Amino acid sequence: MARQAHTQPETLVDGDGSDMPVGRLLHPDKSPRVANRAVHAGAAETSSFDTVSHYFDVAADRLEMPDGLRSVVRTAEREVQVHIPIKLGTAGTHVFSGYRVQHNGTRGPYKGGIRYHERVNLDEVRALAALMSWKTAIVDVPFGGAKGGVNCPARDLDEAELESITRGFVDKISQVLGPARDIPAPDVNTNARVMAWLMDEYGKLHGDTPAVVTGKPISLGGSLGRESATGRGVVYVYREAARALGLHPDATRVAVQGFGNVGSWAARIITQFGCRLVAVSNSSGAIHSEAGIDPNYLLRHLADGGKLPDYPDAAGAEGVEAIAPSELIGLDCEVLIPAALGGTIHSANAGSVRARMIIEGANNPTTPTADQILNDSGVLVVPDVLANAGGVIVSYFEWAQNLQHFSWDEREVNDRLGARMRRAYRKVEERAHATQVSLRVAAYELAIEQIVEAGRLRGHRGYT
Numbered sequence: 464m465a466r467q468a469h470t471q472p473e474t475l476v477d478g479d480g481s482d483m484p485v486g487r488l489l490h491p492d493k494s495p496r497v498a499n500r501a502v503h504a505g506a507a508e509t510s511s512f513d514t515v516s517h518y519f520d521v522a523a524d525r526l527e528m529p530d531g532l533r534s535v536v537r538t539a540e541r542e543v544q545v546h547i548p549i550k551l552g553t554a555g556t557h558v559f560s561g562y563r564v565q566h567n568g569t570r571g572p573y574k575g576g577i578r579y580h581e582r583v584n585l586d587e588v589r590a591l592a593a594l595m596s597w598k599t600a601i602v603d604v605p606f607g608g609a610k611g612g613v614n615c616p617a618r619d620l621d622e623a624e625l626e627s628i629t630r631g632f633v634d635k636i637s638q639v640l641g642p643a644r645d646i647p648a649p650d651v652n653t654n655a656r657v658m659a660w661l662m663d664e665y666g667k668l669h670g671d672t673p674a675v676v677t678g679k680p681i682s683l684g685g686s687l688g689r690e691s692a693t694g695r696g697v698v699y700v701y702r703e704a705a706r707a708l709g710l711h712p713d714a715t716r717v718a719v720q721g722f723g724n725v726g727s728w729a730a731r732i733i734t735q736f737g738c739r740l741v742a743v744s745n746s747s748g749a750i751h752s753e754a755g756i757d758p759n760y761l762l763r764h765l766a767d768g769g770k771l772p773d774y775p776d777a778a779g780a781e782g783v784e785a786i787a788p789s790e791l792i793g794l795d796c797e798v799l800i801p802a803a804l805g806g807t808i809h810s811a812n813a814g815s816v817r818a819r820m821i822i823e824g825a826n827n828p829t830t831p832t833a834d835q836i837l838n839d840s841g842v843l844v845v846p847d848v849l850a851n852a853g854g855v856i857v858s859y860f861e862w863a864q865n866l867q868h869f870s871w872d873e874r875e876v877n878d879r880l881g882a883r884m885r886r887a888y889r890k891v892e893e894r895a896h897a898t899q900v901s902l903r904v905a906a907y908e909l910a911i912e913q914i915v916e917a918g919r920l921r922g923h924r925g926y927t
C-alpha cells in the first residue's frame with residue numbers, strides 16, 4: 464500500500480463510458496456536512512439505494528407486504544456519520560466523512576465490509592448495508608446487514624495515512640461495534656492490514672477482541688480461506704449455474720471486470736476448473752486474449768508495479784492486446800464477472816452483452832433497466848446477494864472460530880463454504896423455477912421472508 468506516484472491523474476472508466484479523474488483530494492472538507500449535499504448517482508442512471516430499493520419493491524409487491532412492514536424492513540435501523548480530520552503530509556489537514564449504516568439486525572449482529580473510496584457517500588453505504596441484510600439471510604448465516612466507508616482517495620494515500628484514517632474512524636464508531644453488535648470486514652481498498660488496525664484500535668478502547676472484525680491476518684486470528692472466499696464462492700456459483708445451461712468449463716470463456724480481491728481470486732480459481740480467462744479490466748485499463756490470459760502471470764506483473772494496459776508487453780503475455788475498458792462488457796464470451804464497483808452494467812451497455820451468464824462478484828453492478836434488458840435477452844444473471852456471499856460465509860466461520868478460540872484447516876473452510884454456496888444456490892433456483900421469476904427476485908423474496916419471520920418472532924416494533 465505504498466503511495467503510488469501518478470505522473471498524470473489516473474482515470475477510472477465509469478459505467479457510462481466517461482473518464483472521470485480520481486485520486487484527487489479536491490476540497491479538503493469531505494465531511495458529511497459537505498459530502499451529503501448531493502446524492503451521487505455514480506456511474507449508473509439510478510443511485511445505489513434506488514437500485515436496491517427497486518429490487519426490494521419488486522419482491523415486496525409479489526409477497527403482498529403491507530406498506531408499514533415494507534418501510535420497516537427497507538429502512539436502516541441506525542446510520543452513523545462521523546468527521547475524520549487527518550493531516551496529509553504537505554497537503555495539510557483534510558476532513559473525511561466516515562459512515563456506518565446498520566440496516567437490519569433481526570437475524571443477529573450486524574455484519575458488513577468497510578470501503579475506502581473517494582466516491583463513498585451515504586446513499587451508497589445505505590444500499591450496500593441493505594444488500595448485506597438480504598445476503599446473510601439467503602446464505603443463512605446468523606447476522607444482520609451493515610456497511611461502512613470513508614470517502615478518502617485510498618490509492619493515493621500511504622500506509623501511515625490509511626492507518627490514521629482507520630484508527631480515527633474506529634475511535635468515533637467503536638460504541639456501535641462489537642462481536643455481538645456489529646462486525647466489519649474488508650471491502651474495496653481495505654484488506655487484512657486495515658482490519659488489523661481496526662481490531663487493535665477497538666481493543667485499546669474495549670479490551671482485546673479478535674471477533675470484532677473478520678478478514679484479519681491469519682496470525683491475528685484470521686481464518687484460512689477468507690481472502691479467497693468471495694472469488695471462490697463466485698466459482699461455486701458458476702459450477703451450479705453452468706449445469707443448468709449445459710455449459711462445460713472447457714467451452715467457457717470468462718471476462719472479469721475488476722482485478723482486486725474478488726476478481727483476481729475468481730479468475731485464478733475458475734481457470735483451475737478449466738475455463739479460459741479471455742479479458743480482464745481494472746481502474747487503469749483492460750486487456751483481451753482469445754487464447755487466454757494466465758491470471759498468475761498477470762498478478763505477478765501487477766505486483767511488480769506494472770500497469771494492466773502494459774501487460775501485453777510482459778513476458779508470458781503472448782497474444783494479449785490492450786482494449787478500451789468499456790469494450791469488456793460486450794465481449795464475445797460465455798461468462799461475465801463484474802467484480803469492481805456498482806452500476807457498471809446499465810441501460811447504455813446491457814444490450815451489448817454477449818455472455819450467456821453474468822455472475823455478480825461486485826455489489827450492485829446491474830441497474831434495474833439493465834437487469835430487465837438482460838432478462839429479456841435470456842442472459843442468466845446470478846445476483847450479487849447470492850453470487851458474492853462467499854466472503855460473508857467465511858467471515859461467519861472466522862467469527863465462530865474466534866469465539867471458540869479454535870481454528871479450522873483450509874480444506875475444511877473451503878468444503879464448508881462450497882456446501883453452503885450450493886445449498887443457497889439450489890434454494891434460490893428452486894424458488895425461481897417454481898414461481899417463474901429471475902434468480903434475483905427469488906433471492907430477495909427468500910431473504911425478506913426470513914427477516915420478517917425473525918422480526919416477528921423477536922416481537923420487534925413494526926413486525927407484529
Ligand code: NAD
Nearest residue numbers: 476650651652693721722723724725745746803825826854
Ligand atoms: P478491491 O479494492 O480489492 O478491487 C477492486 C478492483 O476493481 C480493482 O482492481 C480496481 O482497479 C477495479 N476497478 C475499480 N473501478 C473499476 C472500473 N470502473 N472498471 C474496471 N475495474 C475497476 O475490491 P474487492 O474487495 O475485490 O471488491 C470488489 C467488489 O466486490 C465490490 O463491489 C465489493 O463490494 C464486492 N465484494 C467484495 C467482497 C470481499 O470479500 N472483498 C465480498 C462481497 C462483495
